[in-house]
Amino acid sequence: MRRAAGLSLLGGSGALLALSLFYGGGTSQDRLFWIGAAASLLAGLGVAGSELGATGRIRLDGQGRAALALGLAFLAWSGAGLGWSIAPDRTWAFLNRGLVYLAFFALGLLVAAASPRARTATALGLATLLLGVVGWALLGKVFPGLFPDGGRVARLRSPVGYWNALAFLCALAFPLGLWVVTDRRRPGPVRAAGSLLLYLAAVALVLTFSRGGLVVAAVAVLLWLWATEERLESLGALVAATVPAAAVAGWATTRAGLVDDLQPSPVRAADGRWLALVLVLGAVVALALSYAADRSIERLDPASRRAWGPRLGGALLAVALAGAVAYAAASGGPERWLDEFRGSGEVSQGSARLAELSSNNRWSWWQEAWTIFLRHPGQGTGAGTFEIARRPLRQSDVVTTEPHNLALQALAEMGMVGLSLGLAASLAALAACRRALTCLHGEERRAGLALATVVPLYLLHALFDIDWDLVATSAPAFFVAGVLLGSGQRQARSPARPLRAMAALALGCALTYSLAAP
Numbered sequence: 001m002r003r004a005a006g007l008s009l010l011g012g013s014g015a016l017l018a019l020s021l022f023y024g025g026g027t028s029q030d031r032l033f034w035i036g037a038a039a040s041l042l043a044g045l046g047v048a049g050s051e052l053g054a055t056g057r058i059r060l061d062g063q064g065r066a067a068l069a070l071g072l073a074f075l076a077w078s079g080a081g082l083g084w085s086i087a088p089d090r091t092w093a094f095l096n097r098g099l100v101y102l103a104f105f106a107l108g109l110l111v112a113a114a115s116p117r118a119r120t121a122t123a124l125g126l127a128t129l130l131l132g133v134v135g136w137a138l139l140g141k142v143f144p145g146l147f148p149d150g151g152r153v154a155r156l157r158s159p160v161g162y163w164n165a166l167a168f169l170c171a172l173a174f175p176l177g178l179w180v181v182t183d184r185r186r187p188g189p190v191r192a193a194g195s196l197l198l199y200l201a202a203v204a205l206v207l208t209f210s211r212g213g214l215v216v217a218a219v220a221v222l223l224w225l226w227a228t229e230e231r232l233e234s235l236g237a238l239v240a241a242t243v244p245a246a247a248v249a250g251w252a253t254t255r256a257g258l259v260d261d262l263q264p265s266p267v268r269a270a271d272g273r274w275l276a277l278v279l280v281l282g283a284v285v286a287l288a289l290s291y292a293a294d295r296s297i298e299r300l301d302p303a304s305r306r307a308w309g310p311r312l313g314g315a316l317l318a319v320a321l322a323g324a325v326a327y328a329a330a331s332g333g334p335e336r337w338l339d340e341f342r343g344s345g346e347v348s349q350g351s352a353r354l355a356e357l358s359s360n361n362r363w364s365w366w367q368e369a370w371t372i373f374l375r376h377p378g379q380g381t382g383a384g385t386f387e388i389a390r391r392p393l394r395q396s397d398v399v400t401t402e403p404h405n406l407a408l409q410a411l412a413e414m415g416m417v418g419l420s421l422g423l424a425a426s427l428a429a430l431a432a433c434r435r436a437l438t439c440l441h442g443e444e445r446r447a448g449l450a451l452a453t454v455v456p457l458y459l460l461h462a463l464f465d466i467d468w469d470l471v472a473t474s475a476p477a478f479f480v481a482g483v484l485l486g487s488g489q490r491q492a493r494s495p496a497r498p499l500r501a502m503a504a505l506a507l508g509c510a511l512t513y514s515l516a517a518p
Contacts, residue, residue: 005054006114012042013107014125017476021133021169024472026161027401029093029518032471036100037512039475043103044508046110048501056113063432064485068105070425075099077418078383085382086389092518094384094413097468099511101478108482119440122483123447126476127176131197133159133169134204141207141258142276144268151268154261154350156207160472166204167213168461168473172454173201174217174238175224179450181237181290182230185443191294192287195241199286202245203279207252207259209353216461220453227449232300235312236293241286248282253351260350362464364395365403369412380415389413402469406462426459433484454480 016039025031049055060068075098078091085091112118140147140158147158157163180186180194205213221238225231252258257271340357347353347360368390372381381389386409387401402409411419433452440448458467458477467473 005049006056006111009042009046009055009107009110009114010118010121010125013104013111013479014129016042016104016107017126017479018129018132020471020475021129022136022159024160024470024475026165026472027466027469032097032100033515035471035475036096036103036515039100039103039107040508040511040515042508043106043110044505044511047106047504047508050110050113051497051501051504053496055110058109058113058486060109060485061432061435063428063435067425067428067432067485070421070428071102071105074418074421074425075102077414077421081379081382081414084379085385087382087385089518090384090388091382092514096515096518097471097474099514100471101474103508103511104475104478105482108479108484109486110482112483112486117444118483118486119444119447119451122480123176123179123450126451126480127173127180127194127197130169130173130176130201131193133166134173134197134200137166137204138200138207138275138279141252142272142279144265144272151263151265152261154259154263155209156204160470162470163208164210164212164461164465165467165470165473167208167210168216168457168465168467169476170201170205170208171213171217171220171457171461172476173197174220175450175453177201177241178221178224178228178234178237179446182228182233183443183446192290195237195287195290196283198237198241199245199283200279202242203249203252203282206246206249206354209259209351211354211356212461212464214354216457219460220457223453223456224450227452228446231310232312233294233297235316236297237290239316240289240293243289244282244285248278251278361396361398361400362404365390365400366405366408368393368395369403369405369408372412373408373415376412376415378415378417380411380413380418383413383418385413402466404465406468409468429455429481429485430459433481436484436486448484451480451484455484 016035019035019038023031024035046055047058050058075095078098079095081091082088082095108122111122115121136146136159137156141156144151155163157166160166160169177194177198181191181198183191205217225234228234252275255271255274257263257267257269258275341359342363343358347356347358369386371393372386372389386403387399389412390400390403403412407419407422410422414422433455437445437448437452454477458473461467461473467477
């Protein structure tokens with residue numbers, strides 16, 4: 001019964017994550033209701049089953065409990081803002097989002113308690129889902145009819161609905177793909193799928209034209225290389241996948257039907273057919289290079305592998321630094337970069353934006369958020385109210401719901417108290433994830449290392465985008481945090497606690513009511 005309950009939790013959580021990624025509907029409140037209600041009820045049932053002994057009992061160490069308590073305090077403060085918010089309906093919507101993410105966190109804890117191989121299963125499942133996401137995104141370029149509104153705006157964003165969010169998911173695919181490829185105990189087809197994930201994620205990442213996504217992807221790779229022991233294998237797999245991906249993406253940027261707005265359907269369809277051919281050829285090259293690199297590394301003795309890893313990494317770092325220096329010399333240096341970043345000019349929506357440094361109105365939004373904080377330093381204007389609070393201050397007609405910086409958003413909307421609680425919860429979660437990794441061994445530790453990159457990458461990306469408003473980015477991050485913070489806890493056959501089980505069911509129903517009431 002315990003095994004069946006654990007599999008049901010894992011399967012139900014996977015289905016909800018798939019719905020979040022493929023049918024999250026961007027910032028849609030309607031989609032959030034259905035996904036959130038299902039997550040809340042499943043979490044309530046799962047916690048009730050845990051208290052009745054049907055699955056492993058949820059256990060958190062001291063750091064995990066501190067992270068959870070601070071997160072709950074942050075949500076409680078956002079809810080308390082209903083008493084002074086300038087738009088209470090938006091504050092309630094903000095609170096509801098936080099409660100939905102809390103339900104995903106609880107599901108992660110339940111999965112970790114129910115299965116001793118929860119980290120491995122979660123990493124494999126998330127890698128599979130991301131392969132489906134990037135595959136579907138590129139398929140929408142091959143068949144334009146699958147890409148909603150693809151003729152008007154060409155930037156890749158389906159199925160998530162927002163290009164920067166899709167870029168963030170592509171960045172998450174890198175450590176997970178490298179984890180799959182470098183595990184020699186896995187069958188050949190599984191490792192080939194990992195190489196394919198790296199290749200497709202790299203192509204899709206470029207076609208989103210998201211500069212922040214490229215930065216997060218680079219940080220993701222660096223985090224994995226810092227954490228893993230298979231550095232040479234990871235670098236070989238990375239080069240094998242990204243070289244053909246760069247060639248394919250570079251070719252795609254020359255085709256109007258793939259990267260230019262307002263293109264007629266025949267042009268998009270013709271270029272889509274060519275993209276299908278080029279993608280397949282690139283995939284063949286990527287798999288061949290990955291196989292050749294793997295065989296070459298396999299012939300080396302362990303000492304040579306340890307020696308060549310830093311050498312190859314140093315060579316790639318030197319190339320990157322040389323490129324950065326050359327770009328700095330050609331573009332005028334840091335002072336001009338800062339001026340361009342703070343400029344108010346609109347950034348192009350095509351591939352040319354990758355070479356631009358403008359913040360694309362973010363600097364103005366950040367200044368507006370700071371001004372709102374100075375006017376309401378203690379309590380803020382209420383969670384989720386930035387769009388309304390900025391109207392007397394705005395410096396442009398560009399409409400935005402958030403300042404594209406979660407820290408400044410919390411500062412403006414919830415004051416110093418909200419920012420302090422949010423920062424404390426984030427730091428506690430990072431510390432708890434790091435502590436949880438020390439309890440893992442073998443295959444579970446390697447999977448945990450790949451998953452552990454998700455939380456810091458989410459926090460980094462949230463400093464310049466609206467990840468809190470998107471269930472497609474937030475649900476996986478909170479679920480993974482739950483799996484990690486619940487890791488290393490052995491299952492215990494404890495006495496049933498029916499009162500706690502009933503309270504868990506009541507809490508799940510109450511959360512669902514909160515989602516439905518507005």
